[in-house]
Amino acid sequence: MLEKFVDRLPIMPVIQPLMMKNQIPYYDLTMKESMLKLHRDLPPTRVWGYNGLFPGPTFHVFRGQPIRVLWRSALPEKHFLPIDTTVHGADHGAPEVRTVVHLHGGVTPDTSDGYPEAWFTPGFQQVGRYFTNAVYEYPNDQAATNLWYHDHAMGITRLNIYAGLAGMYIVHDEEEQSLWLPDGEFDIPLVLQDRSFRADGSLYYPAEPTPPVEGVDPSVLPDFFGKTNLVNGKVWPYLEVEPRKYRFRILNGANARFYGLSLSNDLPFLQIGTDQGLLEHPVPVTNLLLAPAERADVVIDFSSSAGEEIVMRNGAASPFPQGKLPNPKTTGVVMQFRVKKHLSSPDHSNVPHNLSTYHVMNPVQSNNERNLLLSMRPDEYGRSIHLLNDQLWTDPITEMPRLGDVEIWSLVNVSNATHPIHLHLVKFQILDRQPFDAEVYENEGRIVPTGKRMKPALNEQGWKDTVRANPKEITRIIMKFEPYAGLFVWHCHILEHEDYEMMRPYVVVGKG
CATH class of the missing domain: 2.60.40.420 (Cupredoxins -  blue copper proteins)
Known part of the structure; x- marks a missing residue:
């Protein structure tokens, strides 16, 4: 059993453009293998990450300002997770290591959408049938919201994302910036995932379901549920917070696990946004249910909790909704907030009643x-x-x-x-x-x-x-x-x- 709350919550670095080309920011990211410490008491773990990071660096972009991204792969030629070659797209003859990046939630032309058969191999030595260009253009012509980018290669998406290929992509706009929401160091992305580890620190992904499938080895699983929860790439981390309001941009980046989030002192999450932007009005919720790939933009007000230690818990069954409830000592725990006793500066943030103009479709x-x-x-x-x-x-x-x-x-x-x-x-x-x-x-x-x-x-x-x-x-x-x-x-x-x-x-x- 790994000890909880011994590692500080990491904050993913913000990626900066390499240059400007024709007034369009140009980014260059490389998928690399790295050995990273995911828990104090685990040996370094082999992961695949964008620029070698797990999760990848965070994009901050502005509405209406397009960007271009060159996605490269410098990954090994062999996968370190079990590939089922009976799955379409991963059959014999397909390169073991293939990647293609999808900006999840991005309003993007199909040539930059990350179609599953538009994959490429390290060094672009081989490309899929729908490969168009290694440089993707993202118009960013959409309201402020929290997107994420991840691998989408046909037949091995579950393995590539489990290996670490995912990151946050945040869109800002004038409407959002006109609000007095918590910002700067008080505005934090939280990427929730689950993983299992061997004693040597390596990622464990089963090669066979239970019972095994005759004639297929390895075989795809019906679902995968890890034995530990990670936030921003650390197992059961803690975050020191001040007694003030914080904005958390929460992503469920797990393969199959649903998260039913609550706080141990019954503080509510004040939800201000969904997958595609701000809600019309904030909604207080004490249990926040997120399926894989869903996002929730929330504010937590710690001002009445000075000196407390608060645990973010998970109460969602796996599989959802008909499976077993999580073990309250393991997968029922997500992370810890340690509330300081004093503020470093006054909290002038505010969550207004009117967040956004929302047109209801009929x-x-x-x-x-x-x-x-x-x-x-x-x-x-x-x-x-x-x-x-x-x-x-x-x-x-x-x-x-x-x-x-x-x-x-x-x-x-x-x-x-x-x-x-x-x-x-x-x-x-x-x-x-x-x-x-x-x-x-x-x-x-x-x-x-x-x-x-x-x-x-x-x-x-x-x-x-x-x-x-x-x-x-x-x-x-x-x-x-x-x-x-x-x-x-x-x-x-x-x-x-x-x-x-x-x-x-x-x-x-x-x-x-």
């Missing part, structure tokens, strides 16, 4: 509605695979919205797990969720609603790019497909599901 705006099944079936080896609309990655593309169209997607989840569904390119709003009769579906294959449509929680009534589609519910989202035509993807963000067929391409069809 279902009557919709040009088209789609019913999309989230289902399961056995593969040729008898493994249960999760599917979108009962289709494999290689099946013909069926979702082809037109540029500028508004669509409603009804995600009908007939499985037993909550799936965090992410769409590239677009932001959306959650309309509602509605339960249906599981027994009727099992026996007759019909979807029969059993209750009213329920509005999302107040802290979900903002712009999103990842939605929790709960089991035996119909989750409706509405979005406008803009501003780019092209080839994109939508998928479950449980990485083991995504890698193993729960991902589909979609095309935004241009006008004319």
Whole structure:
């Protein structure tokens, strides 16, 4: 058992542009292997990181100011985690080490979106069929929000992100900066992840599910849940805070673990933003549920807690929601806040009642509605695979919205797990969720609603790019497909599901 709260919370460094080219900031990042101390009592751990860092450096960009990024790989030619070559894209003949970067939540043309088959190998010696350019351009034409960048290579995304390839990307704008929110050293990103370790400090990722799959070794897992929680790359860290307000930009960067966050002294999180920007009004929550890839922008006011030691806890089941609750001594613990007794300077920050102007989309705006099944079936080896609309990655593309169209997607989840569904390119709003009769579906294959449509929680009534589609519910989202035509993807963000067929391409069809 590793001792808790012995390592200070790291703050990821802010990356600066290498140069300006035609008034556009130009960045250069290299994926490298490093040996890093992730806990005081662990030997150094081999990780893969952007510029060798885990998590990678944080981008701070401004709305309307595009940037260009050269993503390079200097990784080894062999992977240090177990590759299942029966997974599409990782089959025999594919290079073991392939990477491609996706800016999650970025409003980005498809040539810079990080399409899973647009991968490249170290030194660009080999490239995937959709590889276009090593230099990606991010327009940043979107409201202030907390995005993240991570690997998206076909068939090994779960392994590359577990190895360390993820980082924060924060967009600012004038509206956000006009507010008196906590800033500077009192504005801190928190990247939550889970990992397991061997005694020698190396990352442990199982090669076989339990029970093993006959004829497949190694085999993809249904889900992966680590035995420790990390924040900003440290196991169970602590953060010294002053008795004042702090802003935390929280990302669930885990492979499959949901986090149900609470504070041991019952302080509320004052949520001010979701995946895609500020909420209209702040929402106090004492239990903050985040699926993999979801983000929450929150303010915690420690002013009444001087001298206390506060633990951030996790109460979410794994798998969610039908699995086991976390062990309160291990995965039920995230980090610790140590509140000092005195301020270093007065706290002039404020969380106003009106944060942002929020336009609510109306279902009557919709040009088209789609019913999309989230289902399961056995593969040729008898493994249960999760599917979108009962289709494999290689099946013909069926979702082809037109540029500028508004669509409603009804995600009908007939499985037993909550799936965090992410769409590239677009932001959306959650309309509602509605339960249906599981027994009727099992026996007759019909979807029969059993209750009213329920509005999302107040802290979900903002712009999103990842939605929790709960089991035996119909989750409706509405979005406008803009501003780019092209080839994109939508998928479950449980990485083991995504890698193993729960991902589909979609095309935004241009006008004319």
